[in-house]
């Protein structure tokens with residue numbers, strides 16, 4: 001069903017707790033022809049207390065399955081928006097608009113691609129992962145780094161590890177910012193994202209960066225990359241800032 005003003009209706013099919021304070025919610029979209037490019041987001045129109053709140057959420061699903069849209073929702077402290085989405089029951093309907101956004105992959109022939117996220121910022125990278133597996137983008141190497149506080153906060157990490165084990169051009173690392181473990185797997189690191197990037201021999205002209213998540217960390221990474229001679233056009237980013 002298509003609603004007014006170019007909006008469309010999503011119906012919640014399932015909602016699953018996938019990490020501490022993080023849910024994957026899946027919507028059915030059987031009667032609307034929705035197309036998006038991996039990396040894009042949509043806006044949900046959330047009706048609460050006679051007001052409509054328009055909030056953005058990155059699409060985490062596979063574009064080749066257009067009838068199902070998956071989002072990754074973080075439970076943000078004191079946020080009635082994330083509480084509403086966390087408590088949504090299967091069968092409930094919600095209006096949406098989109099897709100929007102320029103955080104999309106190009107054919108980076110012979111480049112090394114870094115997908116760096118914090119928390120639910122991994123959502124667009126999951127959608128891109130499906131694309132990287134399916135499409136011939138001629139990227140030499142993809143390094144996916146998911147920064148989370150601890151092992152308890154990992155998001156869909158098994159899917160990324162599995163992809164990296166199947167495809168030697170894809171590497172995945174869970175980078176823990178708040179805990180130290182002494183039994184680390186090869187796909188884990190306990191350090192700041194900046195210290196991890198210092199080990200990567202970054203090179204302008206060779207590396208491309210897609211950053212998504214907490215605005216403060218995105219800003220730190222951006223400054224670090226610029227101070228290491230990356231060009232602004234080699235860095236794309238999307239940060240979650242407070243809605244005012």
Ligand SMILES: Cc1cc2nc3c(=O)[nH]c(=O)nc-3n(C[C@H](O)[C@H](O)[C@H](O)COP(=O)(O)OP(=O)(O)OC[C@H]3O[C@@H](n4cnc5c(N)ncnc54)[C@H](O)[C@@H]3O)c2cc1C
Nearest residue numbers: 055056057058072073074076079081120123240241242243
């Ligand atoms: C392009 C875009 C894509 C987004 N995609 C997602 C997504 O895939 N999943 C998701 O959960 N949220 C996502 N967000 C954030 C989301 O739109 C809302 O900010 C969030 O639901 C809280 O809304 P709010 O109005 O209650 O609080 P806000 O006023 O928006 O935020 C309150 C505080 O919580 C922080 N915050 C907001 N969202 C997060 C988050 N996900 N993780 C950690 N801290 C956060 C903000 O930086 C701020 O400090 C996205 C935002 C943008 C702009």
